[in-house]
Amino acid sequence: MIPLKRALSSPVGRKFVMSISGIALVLFVIVHLLGNLTLYVPDGGETFNRYAAGFDAIGPALYVIELGLLAVIVIHIGWGITTALKNRKARPDDYAVSVNSKGGPSNLSLASKNMIVTGVALGIFLVVHIWHFRIRKIYVADNTEIDGQQHADLYALVHTAFSDPFWVAFYVGAMVFFGFHLRHGFWSTLQSLGAMKPEWSKGIYALGFLVAVVLTVGFMGIPLYIYFLA
DSSP, rough: OOOHHHHSSSSHHHHHHHHHHHHHHHHHHHHHHHHHHHGSSSTTTTHHHHHHHHHTTTTTOOOOOOOHHHHHHHHHHHHHHHHHHHHHHOOOTTTSBBBOTTBBOOOOOHHHHHHHHHHHHHHHHHHHHIIIIIGGGSSOOEEEEETTEEOOHHHHHHHTTTHHHHHHHHHHHHHHHHHHHHHHHHHHHHHTTTTTGGGGHHHHHHHHHHHHHHHHHHHHHHHHHHHOOO
């Protein structure tokens, strides 16, 4: 157990944990976005409420899944902050002159230099988001019928939230941080896992940019759509 702890505490181990947890979170984000796209269906929220009601059918296992997801998030944020602080302490020049492990130029950018900032911002956003839609869901009355059973009208909760320009601006702004974080995180994850070859670097970096843009615009479009069009 001690050798495993020592291995995970090493620079390589920390990067491995960050990479695996990051991949798990990106997969969750993709699934989350696909489900939220039902908000675009112009049926008064029936499709979205039906999608949301599907989670109720999971029963107590849903809490296990949520706790597991929360653990991954805490690990990713916690290890991300400690890794960034250790890297900054090891390089007091704050990466003014930076090279990658192969001796070539690094992919130093606004996103890479501010991963700890965007990460903390997303952590704060996550707390607000959970309160906004997960905790407040508990207090929403079961006043919509789906397949003969009463469920909470979550579409109304989302619609009410995004009818407020403050919350629209908050969520849109948070997605900007998300895009910057994911842009660098995508490339850094593959590099940490040894899946990066020099001849692939430009293509993978471009792919990371594309993935970040697609997911960011996908989430950003929802509050804007509801506020201006729905």
